[in-house]
Amino acid sequence: MLPHKKIESALQSAVREVLPDADVSTVLVRPGDPKFGDYQSNALMSLAKTRKLNPRQLATDVLAKLDLASVCEKVEIAGAGFLNFRLKNSVLVESLQAAARGEHLFFEKASSPKTIVIDFSSPNVAKPMHVGHIRSTGIGDALQRNLRLLGHSVISDNHIGDWGTQFGKLLLGWKNILDRPALECDAIAELERLYKIINAECDANPARLEEAKAELVKLQAGDAENISIWQEMTALSQKQFDEIYSRLGVKFDHALGESFYNPWLGEVVNDLLAKKIARESEGAVGVFSDSSLPPKEDPFLVNRDGEWIDDPALVRKSDGGFNYTTTDLATIDYRLKTWSPDEIVYVVDDRQSGHFKKLFAIFARWKSDDAKKVKLIHVGFGKILGDDGKPFKTRSGDTVKLGDLLNEAVERAYKTVSEKSSELPEAQRKEIARVVGLGAVKYSDLLPNRQSDYIFNWDKMLALQGNTAPYLLYAYARIKSIFRKIEVNLSLATRHSSLVLAAPEELTLANHLLNFGITVEAVAEEFRPNFLCNYLFELAGKFTGFYENCPVLKADDVATRDSRLALCDLTARVLKQGLETLGIETVEQM
RNA sequence: GCGCCCGUAGCUCAGUUGGAUAGAGCACCUGCCUUCUAAGCAGGUUGUCGCGCGUUCGAUUCGCGCCGGGCGCACCA
Incomplete structure (x- = not known):
């Protein structure tokens, strides 16, 4: 068990002893300011607040029941009621050694794995995939990788637009x-x-x-x-899709397009009519408000000039054709019957949030028992803008094709790698350019908070300084370079060497490695891959601090050298695993 | 008009149950390559967290009201 989990678990049982009826699921520890400790918890303050207790007194009482002598140095109460924890050096060392032995990589599988359907990418037939598809595809793929890493059972499904007007x-x-x-x-x-x-x-x-x-x-x-x-x-x-997905390294378990659900659409509408959820209006069939919510929260009402009027979701057009709400309802129904998922996650543009609110509300009214068993989640994202703050277009005003965008990224990366590393053979430069270029596009799209629009900028995403894919890949390549300079069996030997963590940079790096699991859990919890981007950027930064200050191959003695080699190896493995979880490949040299 | 999202350093953006002195990168200035990749590092400068009120021991974070921007609002998806 990872040290912070041990702390959490001990803290939770201590809280239970003091407050037997407390919900301890929110009693968590988080990495804090290093000045105060390795981890901190502020959970007691909110517990005290809801119970009108003195927070410091509660902290004192909990502390009295808290037995962490084997994990931490003395636990301290600070400020209004923070608890600060500092790991014993031996615990930190043992955790890293266990990782070096291959027992874990600083994360744990979910204790209760879920079945999660994730719906993303969804390109349209007969249209070129454009720059906008990178968002749904990249975020969706990163999320499916992240959820799989944590041991969830993930079913990815590409809901291709292969049917419609x-x-x-x-x-x-x-x-x-x-x-x-x-x-x-x-x-x-x-x-x-x-x-x-x-x-x-x-x-x-x-x-x-x-x-x-x-x-x-x-x-x-x-x-x-x-x-x-x-x-x-x-x-x-x-x-076309296969070619793009193959370049991007994106795989789907299924690609059940809209047409797949065609046979059931009539039934869906008839059932909605029979259950009086939908009704006819102006020749079309739509789902209207059931007045169960106040107008402001009702997705089926809209205010026009001070008056609340119907804003139905149409499920059949007056010409008899069906709308995408109908298809989406049939799709939820099919997914539930086929996979019994705990969650269905839609990685779709935020502009469709209104559609999803309606869709989820209709499903809850249509199949209320099924709806209770599944969580329907819209993971929305913002637009990609050009320098002018308007939607990103080519100079001539056309949408940017995804294939062209990827080509340009790889070309630009090739130019840079040829300038910086002209000594490498061309084939290798091409491979580096491929990984760096594609990685840069993906990373720059995953880095911003997904809800906000972001401004597309070639120079920024391909820059080697700052929070970019090339910077992370460079950090990785520098580590691999160290290992190229030593004999193979020596590198194997380091896996079993004992670690000595003494220099401040070694401790900082080691502590940060331990936070990988907390980070991937947060990504899965909130469907935000940018947490992982920022973690990796910090990891690379902390590694660089170590690299600058702690000679590895030229360390003073063999024990220090082997210990540092082990630390390098662990950092490389976490970087590689983290990037892979974002859907980004690595190169050994650049 | 109504709803949703956003407003953080000159620029582009982070900011994880409300938490300790709000952080990065770029840009600008000053240093560092006979030592593991200088695509790097160290240091310096930069803030009414849009405005106001409220809840709280504590608000960038929660609530309300303004101001500014984006998006959506019945037979496209």
């Missing part, structure tokens, strides 16, 4: 103006061309729009020719 226009275009050679050359570009032309025609000419709608109706009715064309378009798009 755009196919009416695409079919019309395919039948009338398809350029076969162009399709074979660049399928997505050709499909995009068809869509743009027909879309413009539909805007200008209502008759054209009717033609497109007719194609859509035929498709939805199962017309053989239209189905066959649709299948070809889907297959061509899947090739």
Whole structure:
């Protein structure tokens, strides 16, 4: 058990002795200001507050029942009622040695693993994946990796947009103006061309729009020719998706697109109608407010000029077609029946938060028993902006294609690595550029708090100074460089050497290694990969402090050298594991 | 109009149950390569945490009201 868990557990039982009815689940310890100790807890102050007790007195009482002699130095009460803990050096050393022996890597599997469906990426068929997809794809992948690391059973599902009104226009275009050679050359570009032309025609000419709608109706009715064309378009798009995902190293357990749920949509609407959850309105079918909430909190009401009016979620259009709410309801139902998850997590743009509020509310009304068994979570994120603070576009005003973006990142990284490390063979520089370029894009997207919009900046993400992927990869490469300079069997020997932690930089680094688990748990708790980014940046910084001040290969004696080698090795392993959890590869040299 | 999100150093952003003196990077200045990768490090300067009120022993964090910005608001997803 990791030291902070031992402290927590002892503290919780001490609290139970003093306050038998207290909920100790919030009695936690956190890394604190090193000046006060290695860990601190402020939980007693909030406990005292709700019970109107004197916080310092409560701390004193709890302290009297607290037995941590084997783990900590003397526990101190400070300020209004903080508890400060400082680990015994022997405990710190033993924890690192256990890690060096391969017994753990400073994190523990969840005590009660959950089954979690995570829904992310969701690109659209017949459209190029664009820069915006990096957000859902990168955050979603980092979260699935993080949750898996903690031992949860994760089912990732790519809810591809392979069904919907755009196919009416695409079919019309395919039948009338398809350029076969162009399709074979660049399928997505050709499909995009068809869509743009027909879309413009539909805007200008209502008759054209009717033609497109007719194609859509035929498709939805199962017309053989239209189905066959649709299948070809889907297959061509899947090739594009596979190529991007393979570059990004992103894997899905399933890719059940919208079309998969098509057979159940009619039933969903009929059931909603039968249960009086939905009703007809202006020829469409929608779910309206059930007046169970005050208007302000009711997702099915909106205020127009001082008056609360209906803002329903439509589940069937007046032309008989279905909306994405219908598909999403069928999807939740399918997922519950198929996987019985504890949670379903949607990594989708924050602008759709209104949709998810409605969706979750409808599901709770539709299948209230099932809804109690699952937590539906919308993990939203902000937009990517350009220098001007407006949505990130190319110079000509088009959306930036994801493939182009990745190419440019790798090219820029190649230029830098060729300048800085011209002595490396070209093939190796290319590989470094690939890892650094892709890592930089992913990392810069994961670093900001996901809720906020962020400004895209090539120079910043590829900079080697500051909180960037290249900086972290560089720290890793410097460690690996040390190991290249020693014999192989010596590096094996260090795994069993005993550690001596004496220099302040060694202690700081060692303590920080111990916080890896707290960090990945926080990421999983709040679905915020940026916590891990910041942890790794601090780790790299603390390693650099150690690296500058504590010679490893030229240490004064063999024991110190081996101890420091072990510390280097552990740091490298945590960096590698952390980056891998963010979906970022490492290089041995750069 | 109503709802949601945001407002922290000159710029870009962190800030984990409310907690101890609010932090990074960039930029600017000064140093450090006959010692493990200088793509690095050390030091210096930088704040009415949008404004006000409230809750609290304690508020950047919670509540209310303003101001400023973004997004959303029935047959697209």
